[in-house]
Amino acid sequence: MGPYPKTVRLKSGTEVIIRPLEKDDLEDLRSFYLDLPEEDRFYLRADVTDRAVVAMQMEDSDAEERTRFVAVLGNRIVGQAALLRSRHGWLQHTSELRCVIGHDYQHQGLAKIMLRELFQEATRQGVEIVFGKLAAEQTAAMRVLKGLGFKKAIVRRDHQRTLHGDLHDVVVLTCSISDAWARLEDLMHAMDDQGREFPSPRRGAS
Ligand SMILES: CC(C)(COP(=O)(O)OP(=O)(O)OC[C@H]1O[C@@H](n2cnc3c(N)ncnc32)[C@H](O)[C@@H]1OP(=O)(O)O)[C@@H](O)C(=O)NCCC(=O)NCCS
Secondary structure, three states: OOOOOEEEEOOOOOEEEEEEOOHHHHHHHHHHHHHOOHHHHOOOOOOOOOHHHHHHHHHHOOOOOEEEEEEEEOOEEEEEEEEEEOOOHHHOOEEEEEEEEOHHHOOOOHHHHHHHHHHHHHHHOOOOEEEEEEEOOOHHHHHHHHHOOOEEEEEEEEEEEOOOOOEEEEEEEEEEHHHHHHHHHHHHHHHHOOOOOOOOHHHHOO
């Protein structure tokens, strides 16, 4: 994994630290989830208000198949992103991306910054195809992925049952890592103009 922690600057000028999730982040990660407004939590796949669910995430972040990053401001987690990879069989060249940004830190480019970290790690691991699985109603996340060149690959009808028990379609969007990275890099250059120089992930990968 690349050199962490990394300091990055958001569009507002606020600096946050990006680093891998660590064992003793459990309570901070849980507080992060509890602070999310219900509309942001609604479509997440598990009930992240449940301490046992968050504890399970912490445990599986030790597994080779999971790479999880957090964005930290002071001692608060303000964003988290994960790369979920299948190490065996047909799917080992693919990885799923997940990202959640705290409500007060959205629209500041933090998802793009965290996706850049995931792409860097995915490339290091030899991943060729990245995908996201979203409820059809997750329009912000859909915009982020489509902006990076992801295309709708499958719609699974009624595939998600929310915590309230109702059914929603799940959309799988995919992209080759090289295309997504090229698009992201172009977007990051636009951000560079705001201040700090962001090193290119492709140049940074070895
Ligand atoms: C989706 C999410 C991760 C975006 O995070 P973010 O840090 O606000 O995103 P960024 O600031 O990096 O924005 C990236 C681009 O996405 C688009 N975008 C982001 N939020 C948007 C919104 N609410 N509506 C429309 N477009 C949006 C914009 O094109 C934006 O680029 P721009 O600011 O240069 O125009 C965040 O809204 C979130 O955590 N939502 C709840 C959880 C979720 O749905 N996660 C995804 C499933 S794993």
